[in-house]
Amino acid sequence: MSALEQIQRQIQWNRLIAVVEEQAQVMIRTAFSTTVREAGDLSAGVFDLQGRMLAQAVTGTPGHVNSMAESVGHFLAKFPAASMKPGDHYITNDPWLGTGHLHDLTVVTPAFHDGRIVGLFANTAHIIDIGGLGMGPDGRSVFEEGLYIPIVKCFDQGKPNETFFDFLRAGSRTPVELEGDVYSLCACNDAGAKRLAEMLAEYRLDGLDDLAAYIFEASITATRAAINALPHGTYKAEIHSDGYEAPVALHAALNVRTDEIVVDFNGTSGLSSRGINVPPAYCRAYSCFGIKCVVAPEIPNNWASLLPFRMEIPEGCILNAPRPYPVSVRHIVGQLLPDLMMGCLAQAVPDRVNAEGSSCLWNPPLRGGSQVSGQNAEVEDFEVISFNSGGTGARPTKDGMDGIAFPSGVRTMPVEATENVAPVIFWRKELRPDSAGPGRTRGGFGQIMEIGTKGEAEFAVNAIFDRVANAPKGRFGGGEGAGGRVLLDDANGTQLRSKGFQVVPKGRHLVLHLPGGGGMGDPKERDVALVKADVEDGLISAQAAKALYGV
Known part of the structure; x- marks a missing residue:
């Protein structure tokens, strides 16, 4: 040509x-x-x-x-x-x-x-x-x-x-x-x-045939070259999810070859009886994305550039759910996969990976009216969901991002948009102090959200949250981010389950503490001026600054 x-x-x-x-x-x-x-x-x-x-x-x-x-x-x-x-x-x-x-x-x-x-x-x-x-x-x-x-x-x-x-x-x-x-x-x-x-x-x-041939040839050639530039070998990692009936362990062995990367998920937990199972296409989707973020981020995403990434997903594991297993909230487990891929690649190219982040979206599906309260309903029937995120993991040269969705990339929804379509009120939505994992570069901060209904009527939340019992981990000496919490706003701070349908009583609010991202590197190596700025902004307490950073 x-x-x-x-x-x-x-x-x-x-x-x-x-x-x-x-x-x-x-x-x-x-x-x-x-x-x-x-x-x-x-x-x-x-x-x-x-x-x-x-x-x-x-x-x-x-x-x-x-x-x-x-x-x-x-x-x-x-x-x-x-x-x-x-x-x-x-x-x-x-x-x-x-x-x-x-x-x-x-x-x-x-x-x-x-x-x-x-x-x-x-x-x-x-x-x-x-x-x-x-x-x-x-x-x-x-x-x-x-x-x-x-x-x-x-x-x-x-x-x-x-x-x-x-x-x-x-x-x-x-x-x-x-x-x-x-x-x-x-x-x-x-x-x-x-x-x-x-x-x-x-x-x-x-x-489109001639243009497609050009796109595919350029994409696969560039992708294979990027793979071949990596240190060849097999790299293993694991990551844990809160699960539903029991904790879930995801295992991966990532094999870098001359012109392809093969990931074997052998050892991963078995299928769940509830809707956290992941269909295999979704497993491939987020695994490929996590690898491409590290290996070939500048190469366009298409059929050819995805071809050199192969997934071996054992039958009977939670990442290979067969029909008709429940899969409604497959993202809870599936969105951990990029962190798992980076855990493998951190051993090959440590300067190109992030620490673990909140990863799984914190999207509270809310329901109210007669579907929850029957004849005693005080608000009209509604069904609504709001998209929100915790902090991302620290990056090699930059802090993690606050309240940003990685790996999904969806935008945080304005509270006004949700309040406009349902009788709900967001009483608080703010960054969560001391939630970022400490490190030379720290993790991103999570959020605190408080949600009620107009007239303080009862309503229900279909909880689909993770990273509560398994907080995002740091890398290379960085600390964990804060785990999430699901609470009521009563005097005792009653804890709710992180998954499943639950009713928020009349007069009470739902309080969500979203996870923070893990840190990267020794916290004692962090620029003192950056620590002081976080303290002045109210993002890190003076006690945490002294205990974690020595400042």
């Missing part, structure tokens, strides 16, 4: 990124659920006719993007590309064919140019309610967790499948939001298909 042709391909690649980013932004601007429009819990991408992901939007989460990268092939197995027509849209929330639980809807749409199908657009979004028990860990099978949608056509040549939408509305506590989100997902794929057709016409391209 000539230098001019390479420049042209690079321009076309940049244009393709703009197309998929516009696809994602259309979803954000038209979504009904606050999880999408406020938190950005979504993914968007363009695929070739073999179901291989060419490009993804910058906006989105690794769990969605990398799982969705596998899901388009399942759509094509049921609805071959040759059978698709303009205006068709296909949908599923099958955890084993989509992105891991029923609360994620995945939509695939064909893109046409000059009357010929040239590619596919896909997206995923987390919706508020899909019926069943609601988002929580208490289900004992996926059938209890909500409405299960196989791969079906939701729009046929632009016309809605009314039977599908009848079932959809009838199966949810929030039918308006759910139906609106499906229309939003289809609209954003349509926007992507329109922009792609304009791009192909502008560059006088018949399709």
Whole structure:
């Protein structure tokens, strides 16, 4: 390929990124659920006719993007590309064919140019309610967790499948939001298909095949080179989750070879009877992400750049849940995987990893009204979830970030947005002092949140929290971050369970202490001025500064 042709391909690649980013932004601007429009819990991408992901939007989460990268092939197995027509849209929330639980809807749409199908657009979004028990860990099978949608056509040549939408509305506590989100997902794929057709016409391209070949070849070559530059060998690590019935141990042996990385999860805990199990695609998604953050962070994420990372996930372990095991809150365990991968890679490239962080999102699903209080309800029925995060782990040369979602990347939702759609009040939302793990670079701070309802009515929380009994660990001499806590605001600070459906009594508030990130390096080596600044800001107490940092 000539230098001019390479420049042209690079321009076309940049244009393709703009197309998929516009696809994602259309979803954000038209979504009904606050999880999408406020938190950005979504993914968007363009695929070739073999179901291989060419490009993804910058906006989105690794769990969605990398799982969705596998899901388009399942759509094509049921609805071959040759059978698709303009205006068709296909949908599923099958955890084993989509992105891991029923609360994620995945939509695939064909893109046409000059009357010929040239590619596919896909997206995923987390919706508020899909019926069943609601988002929580208490289900004992996926059938209890909500409405299960196989791969079906939701729009046929632009016309809605009314039977599908009848079932959809009838199966949810929030039918308006759910139906609106499906229309939003289809609209954003349509926007992507329109922009792609304009791009192909502008560059006088018949399709995506030549551009896809260029993208894939460049991506896999660069990824293999990055892998080969690592010290070859096998590196082992483990990490622990609070679990549900019992603690969960995740074990990994990461083998760096010449042109691939193979991760063996042998030794990991077995399946749970509750909804913390992880479908294998979700395990691969977050494991690949954790590795890429260290090994190849600048290489675009697509089918080819993911190909050199292989996962060996034993049957019967919690990271390889078969149908119909419950998987509603698979993120509780799955979002620990990047920390586990960094635990392995810390032995090979210690200057490129973070300490452990809060990792698992602290998203309190809240419910109230007659569903909780029956005839004594004092507020209207509501179902809402708010996305929040603890602190991230310390970095080699920088402190961890406060209240930031890593690895999911979703945004913290403004409390006003949640209060606007449900009768809840956030009485406190502030950084949690002394929660950051000490170190030469310290961890990020967690948060303290206090939540009640209007009129102080009783309500319920479907707790889906972790890092309570197993605080984020530091690296290379750094200290642990503070573990999380789930409390009532009564005089005794009554502790609630970190998982499961629980009622907050009338007149009481839910209080959440989100975990802080682990530190990195000897705390005594920390710049004294930085310690003093944290003390002056009220983030570290004078006692902690003296005990941990000697200041």
